[in-house]
Amino acid sequence: MSLKHLKIEDSYPQLKNKKSLLAVSGGVDSIVLSHLFYNTKFKFCIAHCNYNLRGKDSNKDALLVKSLANTLNVDLFLKKFDTIEYSNKNKCSLQMAARDIRYNWFNDLLIENDISYIITAHHLNDQLETFLINISRGSGIDGLIGIPETNKLIRPLLNYTKEEILSYAKENNLKWNEDQSNSKNDYLRNSLRNLVITKWKKIMPDLEKHFQKTIQHLGFASKALNIQIDNFKKKSFINIETGIKIDLKDLNNLSPREFFLHAIFKQYGFIYPIELEKLINSTPGKIIYSDSHELLRDRKCLILRKKLEKLEDTYEIKLIPQKLNIPFHIEISLDPFPNNFSSIEIDPKLVDSPLVIKKNFTGAYFYPVGMTGKKKLSKYFKDEKYSSFQKENQWILTSNNKVVWVIGKRADRRFLASLDTKKRMYICINLT
Numbered sequence: 001m002s003l004k005h006l007k008i009e010d011s012y013p014q015l016k017n018k019k020s021l022l023a024v025s026g027g028v029d030s031i032v033l034s035h036l037f038y039n040t041k042f043k044f045c046i047a048h049c050n051y052n053l054r055g056k057d058s059n060k061d062a063l064l065v066k067s068l069a070n071t072l073n074v075d076l077f078l079k080k081f082d083t084i085e086y087s088n089k090n091k092c093s094l095q096m097a098a099r100d101i102r103y104n105w106f107n108d109l110l111i112e113n114d115i116s117y118i119i120t121a122h123h124l125n126d127q128l129e130t131f132l133i134n135i136s137r138g139s140g141i142d143g144l145i146g147i148p149e150t151n152k153l154i155r156p157l158l159n160y161t162k163e164e165i166l167s168y169a170k171e172n173n174l175k176w177n178e179d180q181s182n183s184k185n186d187y188l189r190n191s192l193r194n195l196v197i198t199k200w201k202k203i204m205p206d207l208e209k210h211f212q213k214t215i216q217h218l219g220f221a222s223k224a225l226n227i228q229i230d231n232f233k234k235k236s237f238i239n240i241e242t243g244i245k246i247d248l249k250d251l252n253n254l255s256p257r258e259f260f261l262h263a264i265f266k267q268y269g270f271i272y273p274i275e276l277e278k279l280i281n282s283t284p285g286k287i288i289y290s291d292s293h294e295l296l297r298d299r300k301c302l303i304l305r306k307k308l309e310k311l312e313d314t315y316e317i318k319l320i321p322q323k324l325n326i327p328f329h330i331e332i333s334l335d336p337f338p339n340n341f342s343s344i345e346i347d348p349k350l351v352d353s354p355l356v357i358k359k360n361f362t363g364a365y366f367y368p369v370g371m372t373g374k375k376k377l378s379k380y381f382k383d384e385k386y387s388s389f390q391k392e393n394q395w396i397l398t399s400n401n402k403v404v405w406v407i408g409k410r411a412d413r414r415f416l417a418s419l420d421t422k423k424r425m426y427i428c429i430n431l432t
Contacts, residue, residue: 003032003168008156009040018116020044021077021109023102024164026061028176028374029121031068033157036175038072042118045075047104047109051083052093054181060374061177077109095187110152122147123157123165125193131430132192140262141225144217160202161208176291182194216236229263231264240391243305249343251280251302268293268304285388298387305389319353327357336426343428344411347421351399357407357429358396366403366412380410395431407431 002118005395009016022037024030024046037044048065062078069076087097106118112429127146145258151156169176185191201207236250254260258273269290270276279288279297286297289307296303315327337343365376375383382392397405405411407429417424 001137003036003157003160003164004171006350007009007157008036010041011156012154014060015042015117018043019114020119020227021056021106021152022046022119023106023424024048024065024123025121025179026177026299027121027125027179028174029165030160031174031176032165032169033119033121034068034072035172036156045077045113045115046078047074047106048079049098050078051098051101053098054179055084057177057180064175064177077423079105081105094307095189117152117154119154119156121157121164122155123160124212125197126239128156128197128208128211129189131211131215133188136188140266141218141222145222145288146215159212159315189398192353198323214260223250225263229260232260232264237304242387242393243303245298246301246302247305248300253320253390259324265295265304268295270295287388294389296389297396301386302387303387308393314356314358316354316356319348319351319355328432329428330430334424337428342408342430343426344403345417345424345426346415347417348423348425350415351404355404356401358398360380360391360394361394366406367414368406369413369416370410377406380406395429397427397429405429 003028014181020037022030024034024230025048034046046065046069048062048090050062052058054061061394066076066078081101083097083101085096086101090097090100092100093346103118109115131144136145141323147155147158149158153298168174182190183194185194204210232250232254233371236246237249238245251257251261258277261276262271262273265271265276269292270288271290275288276295279286279295279302282297284297284299288295292307294305294307296305317324317330317332321334322330322333323381336345360377360381363376364372366380367374368380381394383426386394394409395407396403397407399415402414404415405427408431
């Protein structure tokens with residue numbers, strides 16, 4: 001289908017009555033995109049990044065885009081960047097640096113100018129190049145389905161070839177600049193475009209259109225996989241106090257397991273199936289970490305949680321009527337708390353102020369209410385089948401380094417008010 005038959009308004013009705021930002025480099029792709037949008041009723045503006053990488057050619061691109069914005073009578077956002085400095089500072093390639101700079105700026109423009117969408121001119125040939133790059137990197141399905149669109153990022157030309165874009169530009173007498181660096185093979189993408197795909201097309205002239213069908217099939221496969229993963233999570237991801245519990249039986253029933261482990265846990269930063277396999281087959285208590293999450297091997301399950309914000313290890317509270325919200329909700333009162341199970345009733349004569357709230361401490365023991373004798377905290381946690389995460393999260397109310405209350409669980413009977421207690425104090429602590 002020719003580009004002149006592209007009905008952007010029909011394909012993207014969500015753009016109606018919204019303002020869009022077109023990324024325009026000055027090359028033929030983005031110039032054609034601008035022309036197509038100008039022929040719609042959509043509101044749009046233009047953004048151009050000057051990366052300062054191509055000397056006078058960079059300035060020529062900026063002038064061309066400025067002239068285009070004047071001709072189309074639309075707002076223009078133009079900005080220069082020191083791409084080399086960004087690349088060196090962030091230890092990334094120039095191409096990655098330019099991409100980061102571009103989208104960081106675009107997202108800022110959206111927020112500052114009440115713009116709803118970013119529109120780019122990526123096309124079918126870009127899809128093919130990205131596909132080949134990702135194959136060389138051992139990518140999974142997500143990397144092979146091409147350049148994605150998102151709720152905010154629209155790419156109307158993804159189904160059209162470079163040849164179709166050039167044909168449209170010539171038919172409409174459009175002016176554009178050729179990026180001379182595209183003819184150099186300094187980058188992998190350029191090498192694939194100039195040395196591999198060019199020769200491939202001589203053998204298979206309809207390469208892009210056949211590739212388009214492959215992308216569609218991979219997209220269907222990706223959707224089918226995502227449905228399976230969503231169904232697995234609905235059934236097997238159980239929300240608990242310390243995170244998400246996943247039964248080992250459910251994980252062991254996956255087939256092929258290595259494939260599904262990667263697909264399920266990659267969004268949490270666990271991208272190596274072998275590491276996940278080792279965790280499943282390890283003894284309880286082992287933990288692996290990603291940049292954002294922690295995954296614990298418990299007795300019969302894995303427990304997944306976000307990395308916790310680091311809190312202080314101890315907090316002091318005076319034994320006086322008061323309300324506190326740091327580090328969690330704490331209230332001390334002379335009157336009982338109605339229908340509140342997160343409170344204890346103590347004899348203030350039996351404790352020393354200030355009280356200290358702390359995490360589990362080595363060798364501590366207490367005299368649990370409802371039990372005879374004393375018990376080490378470690379033994380209590382074991383009997384209650386605490387996971388490592390639960391033990392790590394459990395706060396203890398103490399007096400003079402003695403356990404007063406395993407908060408929210410069980411109090412020490414030594415400090416509780418009795419029938420003979422004349423003055424009572426009530427302590428309520430909500431950890432959530």
